[in-house]
Amino acid sequence: KDPQEEPSDDKPLFGSTGRKIIYDKDGKPCRSCNTLLDFKMAGGSLMGALSTKKPSLAKDSVPETYKQEPPDVEQLGKSTWTFLHSVAATYPESPSPSQQDDMRQFMNIFGKIYPCWFCAKDFQKWSSKNEPKVKTQEEFGRWLCDAHNEVNAKLGKPKFDCNLWKQRWKDGWDE
Numbered sequence: 001k002d003p004q005e006e007p008s009d010d011k012p013l014f015g016s017t018g019r020k021i022i023y024d025k026d027g028k029p030c031r032s033c034n035t036l037l038d039f040k041m042a043g044g045s046l047m048g049a050l051s052t053k054k055p056s057l058a059k060d061s062v063p064e065t066y067k068q069e070p071p072d073v074e075q076l077g078k079s080t081w082t083f084l085h086s087v088a089a090t091y092p093e094s095p096s097p098s099q100q101d102d103m104r105q106f107m108n109i110f111g112k113i114y115p116c117w118f119c120a121k122d123f124q125k126w127s128s129k130n131e132p133k134v135k136t137q138e139e140f141g142r143w144l145c146d147a148h149n150e151v152n153a154k155l156g157k158p159k160f161d162c163n164l165w166k167q168r169w170k171d172g173w174d175e
């Protein structure tokens with residue numbers, strides 16, 4: 001199996017959040033596939049990069065803003081959805097054939113490189129059955145909303161009303 005989903009030794013199968021812990025093929029917990037809590041529980045080192053890899057770097061010389069953890073599955077997800085829905089919000093209302101091609105290719109490549117590999121696998125599976133709809137901005141925005149709702153359902157989160165995608169990601173609510 002590649003990457004591996006089951007740890008080979010005595011590593012925990014489930015994290016304290018109750019979710020299955022995802023391991024990379026080298027047997028280490030996958031940082032971008034787990035919550036930070038589960039990653040820590042599975043033995044992921046938090047200070048690895050700062051404390052061991054660069055012993056010559058005086059800690060005080062590192063700006064405070066650098067000292068943040070790499071993203072876990074939730075932070076990565078939220079940032080990525082923000083990016084993707086914002087891309088939909090600025091996609092042309094009537095894209096040219098070449099802009100439609102670009103978007104199709106982009107979503108295809110996105111599905112291959114998304115850092116949480118098990119999320120990417122499910123996304124690829126879904127989008128192979130639900131090809132990206134890229135003929136208009138409205139169509140693409142709704143397709144993306146459906147894709148996001150698929151993940152919401154998988155995680156037991158409420159479905160978002162896709163009639164409101166444009167208010168959420170483009171126009172605002174303007175009360």
Ligand code: FAD
Pocket residue numbers: 073074075076077078079080081082085114118119120122123144145146147148149151152154155159160165168
């Ligand atoms: P998010 O789901 O990140 O949503 C951010 C905001 O988007 C919400 O506050 C809401 O205002 C808005 N929103 C919600 N739903 C929709 C919608 N349908 N359309 C438009 N706007 C909406 N996490 C996992 O644990 N397992 C997975 O398999 C997994 N797969 C993912 C696949 C992809 C392609 C991506 C991008 C992320 C995936 N994630 C996965 C992360 C997960 O979807 C969430 O991003 C993460 O759990 C954080 O959720 P959140 O509650 O902060 O809100």
